Amino acid sequence: xxxxxxxxxxxxxxxxxxxxxxxxxxxxxxxxxxxxxxxxxxxxxxxxxxxxxxxxxxxxxxxxxxxxxxxxxxxxxxxxxxxxxxxxxxxxxxxxxxxxxxxxxxxxxxxxxxxxxxxxxxxxxxxxxxxxxxxxxxxxxxxxxxxxxxxxxxxxxxxxxxxxxxxxxxxxxxxxxxxxxxxxxxxxxxxxxxxxx
Amino acid sequence: xxxxxxxxxxxxxxxxxxxxxxxxxxxxxxxxxxxxxxxxxxxxxxxxxxxxxxxxxxxxxxxxxxxxxxxxxxxxxxxxxxxxxxxxxxxxxxxxxxxxxxxxxxxxxxxxxxxxxxxxxxxxxxxxxxxxxxxxxxxxxxxxxxxxxxxxxxxxxxxxxxxxxxxxxxxxxxxxxxxxxxxxxxxxxxxxxxxxxxxxxxxxxxxxxxxxxxxxxxxxx
Numbered sequence: 001x002x003x004x005x006x007x008x009x010x011x012x013x014x015x016x017x018x019x020x021x022x023x024x025x026x027x028x029x030x031x032x033x034x035x036x037x038x039x040x041x042x043x044x045x046x047x048x049x050x051x052x053x054x055x056x057x058x059x060x061x062x063x064x065x066x067x068x069x070x071x072x073x074x075x076x077x078x079x080x081x082x083x084x085x086x087x088x089x090x091x092x093x094x095x096x097x098x099x100x101x102x103x104x105x106x107x108x109x110x111x112x113x114x115x116x117x118x119x120x121x122x123x124x125x126x127x128x129x130x131x132x133x134x135x136x137x138x139x140x141x142x143x144x145x146x147x148x149x150x151x152x153x154x155x156x157x158x159x160x161x162x163x164x165x166x167x168x169x170x171x172x173x174x175x176x177x178x179x180x181x182x183x184x185x186x187x188x189x190x191x192x193x194x195x196x197x
Numbered sequence: 198x199x200x201x202x203x204x205x206x207x208x209x210x211x212x213x214x215x216x217x218x219x220x221x222x223x224x225x226x227x228x229x230x231x232x233x234x235x236x237x238x239x240x241x242x243x244x245x246x247x248x249x250x251x252x253x254x255x256x257x258x259x260x261x262x263x264x265x266x267x268x269x270x271x272x273x274x275x276x277x278x279x280x281x282x283x284x285x286x287x288x289x290x291x292x293x294x295x296x297x298x299x300x301x302x303x304x305x306x307x308x309x310x311x312x313x314x315x316x317x318x319x320x321x322x323x324x325x326x327x328x329x330x331x332x333x334x335x336x337x338x339x340x341x342x343x344x345x346x347x348x349x350x351x352x353x354x355x356x357x358x359x360x361x362x363x364x365x366x367x368x369x370x371x372x373x374x375x376x377x378x379x380x381x382x383x384x385x386x387x388x389x390x391x392x393x394x395x396x397x398x399x400x401x402x403x404x405x406x407x408x409x410x411x412x413x414x415x416x417x418x
Contacts, residue, residue, distance in 0.1 A: 025234045029229045088273055
C-alpha cells in the first residue's frame with residue numbers, strides 16, 4: 001500500500017509542484033524546436049516519459065547497491081549516462097526489429113530525448129533526493145508527463161500570443177520566456193512557496 | 198549599394214557570431230536551464246562558463262574529426278560518444294572550478310553534471326558538416342562559449358547584486374533593498390526574456406541606423 005502511496009505522491013508532485021520544465025527549467029531549450037509542431041511535442045514527450053520512467057528504475061537498481069562503495073561524486077553522472085546509453089541501445093534495437101513503423105516515426109526525435117537535460121536531470125534528482133523504488137518510478141513517470149503537459153501548455157499559449165500585437169523586440173524567444181516565467185511564477189505560488197526575504 | 202553598410206556590419210559580426218549575432222542563449226535559446234536556474238550568483242556563472250569551455254571545445258574538435266572522417270555512425274551512437282567524452286572532461290574541469298568556492302558544487306547541484314548533455318554542444322555537433330574545417334569548428338565553439346559566458350555573467354551579476362546585495366560574495370553597501378525573488382527560477386525566465394528583448398531591440402536599432410546612413414550616402418551621390 002505504501003508503494004502506491006509513494007508512487008502517486010511523487011508522480012503528482014513531479015507533474016505539478018516539481019515540474020521539470022517550469023520549476024527547474026530542464027529541457028527548455030527544446031521548447032523552441034518543438035512548440036511549432038504539436039504532434040512532434042507529443043511524440044517527444046512519450047519518448048521522454050519512457051526514458052525518465054525506465055531510466056529511473058534502471059538507475060535505482062544499479063546505484064542502490066553501489067552507493068555505499070562508491071564515494072566519488074563524479075561517478076554518479078557517468079553511471080546514469082551509462083544507464084541512458086543502455087536504455088537507448090535496448091530501445092533502438094527492439095523498436096527497429098519489432099516496430100518498424102514506430103521506429104520511422106521516432107527516429108529523428110529519440111536521440112535528442114534520450115540525451116537531454118530533462119532525462120539525465122530526472123535520474124540525478126531521484127538519486128540526490130534519496131528516493132526509494134516507488135518514489136523513483138513515480139517521479140520518473142510524473143516528470144515525463146509533466147514535461148509533455150508543459151510543452152502543450154506553452155505551445156497553446158504561444159499560438160494565442162501570436163494572434164495579438166506583441167512589440168517587435170519581444171516577438172519569438174523573449175515573449176516565450178516571459179510566458180514560461182509567468183506560468184513558473186503561478187506554480188511557485190500555487191505550491192505555497194514564499195519569496196526568500 | 199543601399200545595403201552596403203549593413204552587409205559590412207554583418208560581415209564584421211560574422212567573425213564573432215557566437216558572441217553577439219548568433220549568441221547561443223539570446224538568439225537560439227540554447228543552454229537555457231543554466232542561464233535561467235543556475236545563474237543565481239557570479240561565482241556560479243563563472244564556474245559553469247569554465248566547465249562549458251573545458252567540456253565543449255575538445256568535444257567539438259572530436260565531433261568535427263568524426264564528421265571529417267565520413268564514417269557512417271548512427272546519430273544516437275555519435276551523441277552518446279560526445280556526451281560521454283563531455284562527462285569525462287567535466288571531471289577535469291572540476292579541478293579548475295573547486296578553488297572558486299568550497300560550496301560551489303553544492304550551489305550548482307545537478308546543473309554541473311548536466312553540462313555533459315548541454316544543447317549548445319549537441320546543437321553544434323548535430324549541425325556539423327563533413328566539409329567544415331576542425332579549426333573553424335573549434336573557433337566557433339570558443340565564440341559560443343564566450344557568448345554563453347557573457348550572458349551567464351550578466352545574469353549572475355544582476356541576480357546576485359539585487360537578490361543578495363553582493364557581488365562575488367562581497368557585500369555591496371549601496372544596495373539597500375534586496376529582491377529575493379530574483380534568485381528563484383521564474384525570475385530567471387523573466388529576466389532572460391527582457392534581456393533577449395533588449396538585445397533584439399538594440400540590434401534592430403543598430404541595423405536600422407546603418408541602413409538609414411547608407412541610404413543618405415546613396416542619395417547624396
